Amino acid sequence: MEAVSMLLSGFVEAFTPMNLLAALIGALVGTLVGMLPGLGPTSAIAILLPLTTVLGPTQGIIMLAGIYYGAMYGGSTTAILLNIPGEVSSVPTCLDGYPLAKQGRGGAALGIAAIASFVAGVMGVIGLVFFAPLLADQALKFGPPEYFALMTLALTVIVSLAGNSILKGLMMGVFGYLLAMVGMGPSGQIRFNFGIDELSAGFDMISIIIGLFAITEVLKGMEEKQDAISIGKIGSVYPSISDLRKSSKSIFRGGLVGFLLGLLPGCSTAVSTFLAYDLEKKLSKTPEKFGQGAIEGVAAPESANNATSSAGFIPLFALGIPSSPPLAILLAGLMIYGLAPGPVLFEQNGSFVWTVIASMFIGNIMLLVLNLPLVGIWARLTQIPFGVIGPVILVLCFIGSYTVRNNLLDVFVALVFGILGYIFHKFRWPVVPLVLCYILGPMLEQSFVQSLSMSGGNFWIFIERPISLSILIASAILLFVSLILIRRTKLRAKEAVGSEVDIAG
């Protein structure tokens, strides 16, 4: 009960004009950077960090936090309307969001994305209010073997995202992992640079994503010579009752998955959106609709990424552990103000913490209000003729891939992967397993190596620890279920369409 009264006084503080303005600016900037590929919350927060010298601690942190969770809203817009994920975590949103937009139901998809983000954001903040210290302790129970098991679990998703051929999916997965290996390995050895110095820094995730999705989309549009990108009508942004009914459970499940994974340091929003998407597909009675425009396929990842980002504040505030790069910069912001996170923070700077938390409620409401009506404006993007928007997207892609590391190589990489993506599309090779393995591969490798160093090379370490064992068993079951589901889905889709179709990707 003490938490509630503290929260209420936090609200009183959060409603002062300056704090409201800080939350609003944070939400706006966050939405904007979330939409643009390349410029993510990490760089936005880093750019604005110097402002902490001008603003007071409360306003500064409110604004930076707003950018962080606001970006999770913005990421969905371009993903749904243009098939361009602004963030890696928005990739699953593309899978069903873009088909929906093509069917003229982009509005409903955007609406559901905003609502899902809102519900999950609020769920995350409620979790933060009531369970912060308790949950933070649980997160510490995850050691390297547990992370290894968790990554294995996430990798089973490949099977259900592989599309029409599991073999093709696996091959793309391996390709993705090989790409991730380019550069310096976990202990500093250079791999696969083929004697080219530029490659020793590795590829950048964002430029690969920009290539595979955005540039490929432009190429496809050029080929089709019609408005492949301009979809015309997007329909109402307020989802119908049946859409809401269909997605309400997905929103809660996605939120829960996202929240739990968000507690774990190092578990990125990308991992939780992929897992949430896959979970929905498995639980769905009509998994064949996924990838063709299932509204649940938009709801689940969108709620998962918002829940993950809110839950990330729990290890940050309670223990001072940043679970993702933008939170690491936020931690730097706290440190600059001399606010050391931990239980001490709650005791000594209680009014600060609770004001920031209260502002997160307000920020989420602002984002919902901003996103639903404003969606109409963003949606006009899609009505611009392809001849105009295509080149604009290309320019944005180049700028986006360049600004990540200020490196021309990344632009080249984006271009190459754009062409590759187009070829993959032509020959129906799924790109999602590639992206997934690119993200998970290095994490899997690191936790595997760490686990074996802990045990002195003994593989039992994965089996003898209860948490790791349970997750591994769950992965085996999921793999089995996926295989059965895939077969059933293929059959059904064949019955429905009369020929083999792509199931996803």
Added chain:
Amino acid sequence: MRRKVAGMLASLVLLGAVMVGCSTGTNSTAKKEEPKYPTKPIEITVPFAAGGGTDLNARAMSEYLSKEWGQPINVVNKTGAGGATGTLEVLKKGSKDGYSILTQSVSAVSASFAGNPNLPFKMEDLRFIARLAVDPLAYVVKADAPWKDLKEFNEWVKKNPDKLTFASNGTTAIATFGVIQWMDSIGADFSKAKLVTTNGSGDALPKVAGGHIVLGVQGVSEVANLVKAGKLKILGIASPQRSPYFPDVPTMEEQGVKGITVTQWYGVSAPAGIPDYVVKKWESAIEKMLNDSAYQEKMKSILVQPDYLNSEDFTKYVKEETEKFKQIAKEKGLIK
């Protein structure tokens, strides 16, 4: 109030400017004879992630110097390979006119040179400008670990060196050197201890706090949060004097462990070939900065201790340290 509004508006403008995609031209050349410096924005590369110790130092410094010099100083993080990636990038692509600057830590310099004979760059490629601060190593274990103090832990390690796991960023990262110097001093067998390679303190410390890894050796500033949260305890700090931030924690030397020279430090360097007058300008500005009371307050908030060395002394220090690390690495067979 008005200042704050202006600040927020400035933030939007700033961000807008970045979105337009203007990049700082790092390759343009300034006239070398011209003694006026800086006349355009400076880019500081941090070869580690944002929010880490090196990053915080770089950001605090850039904030001070951009006011002092009236030119924007941008901090860019280029991570990977224990700092080698960012360093290489500046050496390869940065300009040699003082507008491409590095902020490094011991990990990216001495430890890296000692551990990696095949690095794509040499020590001579860098000009060391000044050391900014030190952050002594704290030896931490899980808060409810069975050892009351360092003495009990030493005894346990001597008997069970094979049960000791420790977190370090790599076989030749500073935590490894810290563990070697400590184990040698107490007469325990290092070759039996198990190194778990972690990806920085943010990866290592939760694993120590959760009891998955027995020992963590990280800078005081890095362990402080989890220590204050009651999840980690410090057994000792390797420093000649007690840390001002943990005055109750005895130094390693006080507890009879002698010979630990490894410390975390942060410093500024640039590609070799940078004009001398620029180095001078940096030296004097940094010396002034470290005596500035507002800056000292900032150092307190990020828990590091200002410790200035000028270019000459800093270069000497780095060379000696690298030699020492190389010797240890050779003795213990850390490099194959």
